[in-house]
Amino acid sequence: xxxxxxxLPGLITQIISFGILFFxxxxxxxxxLVSLMDQRAEKIREGLEASDIAREQAARSExxxxxxxxxxxxxxxRLVVEARETAERFREEEMAKxxxxxxxxxxxxxxxxxxxxxxxxxxxxxxxxxxxxSAAEKVVRTSLxxxxxxxxxxxVLEESxxxxx
Amino acid sequence: MAKLLGSPKxxxxxxxxxxxxxxxxxxxxxxxxxxxxxLSSSLPAIQLPAEIVVKGFDTPIGDWDLxxxxxxxxxxIIILTLVAIVVRRGISEVPGRLQALFELIMEFFLNLCxxxxxxxxxxxxxxxxxxxxxxxxxxNWMGILPGFGTVGRVxxxxxxxxxxxxxxxxxxxxxxxxxxxxxHKKTSxxxxxxxxxxxxxxxxVNLHVFSGTGGLAILQPGSLSEELxxxxxxxxxxxxxxxxxxxxxxxxxxxxxxxxxxxxxxALIAMVMVHYWGLSILGSITHLGKFIxxxxxxxxxxxxxxxxxxxxxxxxxxxFRLFGNIFAGEVLLMAMGFLLxxxxxxxxxxxxxxxxxxxxxxxxxxxxxxxxxASVAHGxxxxx
Numbered sequence: 301x302x303x304x305x306x307x308l309p310g311l312i313t314q315i316i317s318f319g320i321l322f323f324x325x326x327x328x329x330x331x332x333l334v335s336l337m338d339q340r341a342e343k344i345r346e347g348l349e350a351s352d353i354a355r356e357q358a359a360r361s362e363x364x365x366x367x368x369x370x371x372x373x374x375x376x377x378r379l380v381v382e383a384r385e386t387a388e389r390f391r392e393e394e395m396a397k398x399x400x401x402x403x404x405x406x407x408x409x410x411x412x413x414x415x416x417x418x419x420x421x422x423x424x425x426x427x428x429x430x431x432x433x434s435a436a437e438k439v440v441r442t443s444l445x446x447x448x449x450x451x452x453x454x455x456v457l458e459e460s461x462x463x464x465x
Numbered sequence: 466m467a468k469l470l471g472s473p474k475x476x477x478x479x480x481x482x483x484x485x486x487x488x489x490x491x492x493x494x495x496x497x498x499x500x501x502x503x504l505s506s507s508l509p510a511i512q513l514p515a516e517i518v519v520k521g522f523d524t525p526i527g528d529w530d531l532x533x534x535x536x537x538x539x540x541x542i543i544i545l546t547l548v549a550i551v552v553r554r555g556i557s558e559v560p561g562r563l564q565a566l567f568e569l570i571m572e573f574f575l576n577l578c579x580x581x582x583x584x585x586x587x588x589x590x591x592x593x594x595x596x597x598x599x600x601x602x603x604x605n606w607m608g609i610l611p612g613f614g615t616v617g618r619v620x621x622x623x624x625x626x627x628x629x630x631x632x633x634x635x636x637x638x639x640x641x642x643x644x645x646x647x648x649h650k651k652t653s654x655x656x657x658x659x660x661x662x663x664x665x666x667x668x669x670v671n672l673h674v675f676s677g678t679g680g681l682a683i684l685q686p687g688s689l690s691e692e693l694x695x696x697x698x699x700x701x702x703x704x705x706x707x708x709x710x711x712x713x714x715x716x717x718x719x720x721x722x723x724x725x726x727x728x729x730x731x732a733l734i735a736m737v738m739v740h741y742w743g744l745s746i747l748g749s750i751t752h753l754g755k756f757i758x759x760x761x762x763x764x765x766x767x768x769x770x771x772x773x774x775x776x777x778x779x780x781x782x783x784x785f786r787l788f789g790n791i792f793a794g795e796v797l798l799m800a801m802g803f804l805l806x807x808x809x810x811x812x813x814x815x816x817x818x819x820x821x822x823x824x825x826x827x828x829x830x831x832x833x834x835x836x837x838x839a840s841v842a843h844g845x846x847x848x849x
Contacts, residue, residue: 304725305514309521309529314538314730321542322596322734328549329567330592332556334575337568340558 429453489807497689504806506684507673507692509614510713511796512628515724518618518717533617533716534724541604541721571595574829582837586746590836593738597731598829601722605791605821608720609814614795617716619675619682622698625713629667636703667695672711684714686806722791722824725784732783735832736776743839751842779835783828790824 432453433446490496492504515532522529548563555561560568574595578587607613626634674691675682691705698711705711721727743752754760756776758769794817801809 303513305512306725306729307528308526309524310515310532310535310724310726311730311733312526313529313535314724314727315734317535317538317542318596318600318730318734321545321600322593324542324546325549325596325599326592328546328553330571330595332553333564333567333571334591336556336558337572337575 425457429457485808489805489809492686493806493809494689494804502689504686505689505803506686507671507689508803509684509716509799510625510670510673511799513725513792515719515726516617516620516715518715532724532726533719534721534727537604537607537613537718537721538727540718541600541607544607545599545603570599574598577830578833581833582840586742586837586840589742590833593735594829594833594836597735597832598825601731601787601825601828602822604721604727605825606818608723608791608795609798609817609821613718613720614716614799615714616681616683616718617714618680619710619712620715621710621712622672622695622703625670625672626667626695629670631667670695672698673713674705674709674711675714676709678708678710682714689803720791720795722787723795725788728788729780729784731787731828732780735783735828736780736835739832739836739839740776742836746840747842752839755842779831783831787824787828790820794820 429450433449436449436453489504491499491501494502494505494508496502497505515534517530518533518536519531520528521531552564552567556564575587575591578591578594581587582590620628621636623634623636626632671692671694673684674688674693676685691709693701693705693711698705703711740752746752756769756773758765761768794813797813798810798817801813
């Protein structure tokens, strides 16, 4: 032991020295530095988690937006179709109405024309009877009974119309 | 090669290196035998025990003396404490350079501890493992600084003789001075008596020559040619020249781990802590059951005995692995400085830096492995 230099007081001194170093380094270096490193690791982990959550949220909101967009597109198409249908229906209604109006107008016009024609014919007949009477008066120079002439002419005309028919 | 020598710069560097090499060979121990040796000093007296710097006091368990390795240990502790204080002061969430360096090393060890011993036990083992590592590295690297092993006090021949078991050596220098005052006659008789008694112990011991008489001495370049034996010293009646004295250098600083006390202290602390952890993690019955085992018959009992022996073997291997490596390194550096002064030492300085780290790593890793082994019960190992 002596030849190696082992002696108890020296050994104890070195044990105490190392113990003091251990104590000092534990207090000064390990505890604060390790806890700091742990804190930092914790912080980084939290940060990563937060960014994950944010990314997830962004993805989710993107999805929602896409969904809403799709919905809106469908809705828009539906509205367009509806509007087109409405317009078509409206047009047809209007057309029908116009057609009715025109028909009524035509019917009325036809009636008026009929009436006008009838009255014109009547007038013409009257005129023609007068003219015929005067003409006949002039031709025969005989003064016949006005009523007898009228009947005669009437009958002549009757014949002619039925004959023309 | 021709291209290398063609450039004037490369050529001059090559010549310079060759010249330094020649000078160092001639100035070293080899040149000394040819009559040169102007650079080399004596090979310092190599001894296993640490040298005593200052005599201490008696204690009931032996003499306490201030050893040069203790001085170095305390220096290493002071350096580490100062560094720790600097780091502690500037500690912040965003690390500075020093803090980043320490975090890097500590992170490495923390990860290692956690991967070997598990997250809970790793945290528990880390402070001791890391302290062992950092202390051994700092102490080993300090040991190769200039001034270690080369600056110290001079031990006179009487002290050297005392070391070699000759307890009543009469220094001829002092003796002659005393004798010349009271007459010269019996001198030779007394001397021959001493030589007859102790020549066997002291024959192989060379004395080195130092100039000056102050408390501080270094081995001087060129002092190798002045080296003399105890016999020569007595022949010369202790007179080695004007203003010079003979003796051995006792360096004030010596690498801390070249002292068995230091490495044994760390080995004891490591193994005591390993068993403390074993006891507290496994419980005393399980842990002690590994060593004193009656359950598994005579073979189990015998294995237990072997385990006990291996625990002591661990202390011894811890102690002497570190001590042997670092001590051998010191001797190597001394011998190279002696043989090829100036340049012979350079590659070995690099080697010693490497060995210093490797030994620190080995000591701390083995502590960690032993601790994690002690914290696992034998039975559970088989189930893995």
